[in-house]
Amino acid sequence: MAHPEFFDPVETASREDLDRLQEGAIVAIAAHAYARAPLIRETWDAAGVRPSDIRSVGDFVAKVPIIDKDDVRSYRDRHDDPSGGMSASVPGETVSIGTTSGTTGDPTPVPNWYRSGSEEAYFRDHWHIGLRPGDYFSWMMFTFRGGHRRRYYSEHGVSEICFSIGPSEIPRFAEASKRWRPTSGAIFSNPMLLMLEAYFEKSGDDPVDVFKSYKGAIFGGEPLGNRLATLTRSWGLELFETTSLGDVAGATMCRMHDGFHAYEDLAFIETVDPVTREPLADGEVGELVVTTLNDRLTPLVRYGSGDLVQIKRGPCGCGRNHARYDLLGRATDQIIIEGRSILPREIMGLVEQHSETRAGLFQIIRTDREMDALKLRIGYDRARLEVSHEVLRDRLHGMIAEAVGVRLHVELVDEQDLLKLGPPHKIPRVTRQ
Amino acid sequence: MTSAIRRPDFIGSYNVRGTVSFYGATAAEIDRSAFTLTRVLRTFGFAAGSNIMTISMVPEIIQYGGFERAVQMLGLYGLNADDSPFDAGRVESISRQFDPVAICGVAASTLEGLRMFGHDAEKVFAGRTVWARPDAYAQVCSMPNVDTRRVVSIGPALALECAHGCLHYDSRDWTMAEYDGVLHLSSRYDRTEPLAELDTGIAGSISDRPCTCGVRDGVVVPA
Incomplete structure (x- = not known):
């Protein structure tokens, strides 16, 4: 069977269709968040905003207050609520609770349904790289992101080869890559590449042979430096950088490598002045503010990510019209x-x-x-x-x-x-x- | 034995005497093991909506994937941390923030990590059921106010202790035999990767006495 070029038809939706989709979705998620997420209700009440005030994207941007990680932490401390007032009570929908990396403090809970926006986004990205039903996929991760409950890849006929992150896994990774010949992999990181480099230097194993079946791999955690980018290119491996889309989903570069794609059916993105929080036009450097359009369990609405970005909304050479952005760094960094x-x-x-x-x-x-x-x-x-x-x-x-x-x-x-x-x-x- | 099932959905691993081997399974095989584990979990009577933390590594999906599915099937919420000293801070944080009724998979590495980060394991585990791996079992047993139980990976199979003190394994999917005091594992059903007499390196024996908890699954007795 010939597979479609894009995993989901929404990936090639026109700008007009995406705008229309967002008009409806943003009103719906705003009402849901106010009704279910205590922090959203508290913040909106303090600002005098009601769901009935939000009838369009224009209303949303003009009236809805911005929240950020400090607000979530403050609510958590004031109310002894580990979710910081962002876990919506939706009986029957929460099936497990993931946590964030906890790089800067206590990990924040992320209630999981059977699928998440991140899984949806990343499967599209791997499909773009070339992953198809019947293929193998290298999965190198921690358990805290979603434990062993993930089924998205198997539901689509892809076999996952599972690895933890550590030096002892590297020879196994090389062996598995030569045995099953995976099409793509994730999440490659700086430490993993350094461990691979040391392994290839010591073992004499040929990196070009190890990676010859890979049409690409997703790289994340931190920016990819020039040295490692050059090194992996010499292995014949194309890396696709990814970053967190304001804790709502992942945002990954396409084969054009010209900014991180934010899937606009999953999230509404905008930039604001990091100090005044006034909206900025696309193209201006500002703080990325993200609103989920489909996560009913953690309905982050106008969530200030702390990332300094420049948004581009024009069509991309990859065939998608979804927004892209350049990531300059963390505002707090x-x-x-x-x-x-x-x-x-x-x-x-x-x-x-x-x-x-x-x-x-x-x-x-x-x-x-x-x-x-x-x-x-x-x-x-x-x-x-x-x-x-x-x-x-x-x-x-x-x-x-x-x-x-x-x-x-x-x-x-x-x-x-x-x-x-x-x-x-x-x-x-x-x-x- | 050959398999009619050709492709695994997941390729994890199992460890025999320090040698790690790849092992593939389908999602259906993992779900099948989950049903067995629900029977063992039910013996504890955890209230629906309670939290249970699993400490494991991603390649342990073959053993712990079924446990997590069982947690879901009983209306409990699963949380995760890695079986690594470096993730022990998460174990402490989750225990403090979410007050899990049980923690499954505590290993020596987690105990080492808790020490490294300055946390008192006795406080972290107090008041909870803790399924400890063989290398941590004795130490967790010595902690007051902890309901210590065993969890043992026997090749790709997971054996879990019930509330009545028996270490159960899925005797419909697996046949267990003892040779020279070591457990050997064979698959009973068609699997993606059939196994025949796998020397698991786990010292123990098989018990044929029914467990008082009422679970019909087989029981192994660790040496």
């Missing part, structure tokens, strides 16, 4: 030194250029948004250290200071100390101490 804005993404490309620090593990010490100097804690691999600490620190200091052009302090630590700050696929890139 931004640091201003001598009037210059610095985000972790910029530092990663500099740190990973050195053999001893090729893992790109570092933290920015951020005590204020505006600071006098850039303070970096950089992790090095003890096994790759062939010079003294001082020589390495001076080398890193000289190169980074020249690139960013601001006053700089560099502290070196064993990278194992940073990895303990996990979860394993990422570490907090910005810390107060």
Whole structure:
């Protein structure tokens, strides 16, 4: 049987059809959220907004208050509600409870139905990469995202090869890739690529052979640096970067690699000024604000993601008309030194250029948004250290200071100390101490 | 034995004496094991709507996928953490925030992680039913106010202790035999990957005495 080019016909819906779909969906989810999610009701009541006030996208953007993670945490602390007032009570629909990564505090619960917006979005992405019924798929993940309950891939005739994330899994990953010849994989991360690199160097296994069946793999957790992007290209592996769409779904780059696609049947996205929270036009840099259009169990409505983005709504070369956005970094990670804005993404490309620090593990010490100097804690691999600490620190200091052009302090630590700050696929890139 | 079922939906793994082997199963096979596990879970009488945490790794879908399905089937809510020292903080956080009635799959790695992050395992587990893996069982047993039970992966099969103290396995799907004090596992039904006399490396014996909990599934006695 010939399979369609796109998994879901909504992927190629016209701009007009997407706008019409959103007009209806946003009114429906707004009413549902007000009725079921205590934090939404509390916030709207304080702002004097009622569901009957929302009859269009225009009403929605003009009247609905924005919430963010701090509001969710505040509600959690005030009401002893682990969901932060965002778990809608829908009897019979919650089948399990996932949790967020917990990189910056207690993991936040994510009630699960049998399917989630993320599963829907990611299956479309893997289909775009080339995954089809009858194929194998490499799944390297943690259990906290949804445990062993996921069935989306098997329901569509795809066999999942399951791996945990750790060095002992890498030889098994290579063996399984050669045995079952998967079409795609997820979620590849910086630590996983570094473990693969070390494995190939040590074992002599041929990365091109290991990856020869892969039409691509989804990469996430953190930005993909130039060094690892170049390395994986030499393996014949095309990586498709992904990021969280404001905790509502995933947003992944297509084969054009020109921004993260936000599926607009799953979410309504907009940008606002990160300080005034006033709406911005598409194309302006602002904070990404996301509203789910179909998650009845965690109905995040006008949720400020903290991500600084630039939205593009024009047609994409991949054939979709859904919005894309460029991700510049987290608003709360931004640091201003001598009037210059610095985000972790910029530092990663500099740190990973050195053999001893090729893992790109570092933290920015951020005590204020505006600071006098850039303070970096950089992790090095003890096994790759062939010079003294001082020589390495001076080398890193000289190169980074020249690139960013601001006053700089560099502290070196064993990278194992940073990895303990996990979860394993990422570490907090910005810390107060 | 050959299989009429050709393709697994999931390829997980099992571990025998430190050697990890791939093992495939269909979603139907995992659901089948879930029905067995509901019988064992029911012996505890957990109230519908209660939370149960599973500590496992993704490749353990073959063993723990059925357990999680059983949790769902009984109207309980499942939560997850990885069986890794680095995810022990999540175990503590989930216990504190969600007050699960039970935790399944506690291993030495979780106990090590709790220590590493400065959490008191006795407090984390107090008042709960805790199914501990063999490498953590003795230590959890010594904790006061914990209803300690066993959970044992016997190759791709999962054995779970009931409220009456018997370690049950799915004796309709699997045949268990003891040779020289070690459990050997064979499949009884057609499976994606049939097994014949798999030396599981688990020391134990088979009991033919019916369990007082009323569950008819087979019982193994760990050495």
